[in-house]
Amino acid sequence: MKWNDLNDESCPMARAMGVVGDRWTLLILRDAMSGIRRFDQFQENLGITRHVLAERLKKLEALGLMRREPYQDRPVRYDYRLTRAGKEFAPVMLAMTDWAARNLPHDDPAPFRFVARDTGTEIEPALTDRLTGQELTYRSVRMVPANKVR
């Protein structure tokens, strides 16, 4: 399997690997969610090389997670903002952050937290079934081949 063909895989996990399965993309999205928009800010904040950053931003644009937009004329300068698809990635980030904090422990505390926008209280994420409200875990869910469903 070739790396660039991942967009074309029928398995959504494979396509997801096409998004986050490289260095930096996940952290670029994290920074974007924290409000960062400009090339130089991403670069300085992450310590990524400008070369790779430019490539990743192009990729994220091509995949539809971010869009490049002029924020001034003369000289025209562009920044990068999350699209709807990019914003909808937020729950995945939340779930992943929660998992990492629990399962890849570290001496120092996390440099950020997630709080409810309205109440300001810290959040405790749980993945649930929208229909039944039940929590979704490894045990409560089965992965079945698509052709066996019906």
Added chain:
Amino acid sequence: MKWNDLNDESCPMARAMGVVGDRWTLLILRDAMSGIRRFDQFQENLGITRHVLAERLKKLEALGLMRREPYQDRPVRYDYRLTRAGKEFAPVMLAMTDWAARNLPHDDPAPFRFVARDTGTEIEPALTDRLTGQELTYRSVRMVPANKVR
């Protein structure tokens, strides 16, 4: 930042990138969740080179997501199974799969689905706050620097 130092980052997203931020690891986890355990099965199913597969399995073992276990003597042969930490990654996979299916569309249907183990009905995942039950979205959640929380 060096790739191997990611385990040592205080940011959980950075540590998460140390897990899934490479080629193949995400798909190895997908296959493990679908029940695959043996080296050759992973290899054939994924089309990954044996070289890289061996490396990834070692990494997943070192990170505590999988463990290597003998399944027969004479000759002793080992397979790879998810640990508790590995199984707890399932909701992240679910959320990511759901996101990819919605936001990276594809002509063909996904090769698998997730169903509730008890009822057998298809699942519709939503990330919620365990305390309030409210759905967690980009808009309902804020990311705040840790030092500003209290």
Added chain:
DNA sequence: TTGACATGGTTCCAAAATAGAACTTATAGT
């Protein structure tokens, strides 16, 4: 007892991705 098969790896070389640093372009301000 020898030769094919099974299965979890390792080794070696080529190709591709990433790191690191310098350079480019367009314009404003002094």
Added chain:
DNA sequence: ACTATAAGTTCTATTTTGGAACCATGTCAA
């Protein structure tokens, strides 16, 4: 004219991944 800003691009060195062959340890059948 000179300096600063900010989004990129270009070039070379290093690291990661791909591809194929090989190795280790045993079983089983002839």
